[in-house]
Amino acid sequence: MDTDVIAEVWDTINQRMEDRPEGSYVVSVLTHRKGMDKALEKVGEETTEFILAAKNGSSERTVEEAADLLFHIMLALRASGEDLGEVLEELSRRRH
Numbered sequence: 211m212d213t214d215v216i217a218e219v220w221d222t223i224n225q226r227m228e229d230r231p232e233g234s235y236v237v238s239v240l241t242h243r244k245g246m247d248k249a250l251e252k253v254g255e256e257t258t259e260f261i262l263a264a265k266n267g268s269s270e271r272t273v274e275e276a277a278d279l280l281f282h283i284m285l286a287l288r289a290s291g292e293d294l295g296e297v298l299e300e301l302s303r304r305r306h
């Protein structure tokens with residue numbers, strides 16, 4: 211399982227906010243006029259889509275929607291000024 215991809219995507223999100231390249235989805239969400247609400251709105255949408263996919267029993271859609279949800283949670287974390295590393299450490303502390 212490639213767990214490094216989470217850290218890599220987080221780094222890309224931070225890099226996009228430094229470089230602000232044209233056409234970047236990350237930049238479009240994180241600089242939206244609605245501010246953090248845009249990222250939170252996307253988390254809400256993707257949560258609903260994930261629930262529907264899981265309830266419908268579609269394996270492919272469930273995987274895709276879970277990826278969308280995880281990604282948008284990362285964007286919302288960044289919009290909140292939180293560090294993904296702290297979340298991963300919290301998860302790590304809960305292991306028993």
Ligand SMILES: N=c1c2ncn([C@@H]3O[C@H](COP(=O)(O)OP(=O)(O)OP(=O)(O)O)[C@@H](O)[C@H]3O)c2ncn1[C@@H]1O[C@H](COP(=O)(O)O)[C@@H](O)[C@H]1O
Nearest residue numbers: 219222223226233234235236237238252255277278281282
């Ligand atoms: N993982 C993702 C990722 N997952 C989903 N998305 C985008 O999220 C958007 C929203 O998905 P929706 O399901 O809501 O689809 P939609 O029909 O386009 O809906 P709306 O955006 O119009 O509301 C889509 O445009 C997808 O392209 C992503 N965009 C970027 N990434 C990662 O972020 C990195 C930086 O992306 P850029 O900022 O675009 O360079 C990429 O290299 C990827 O690693």
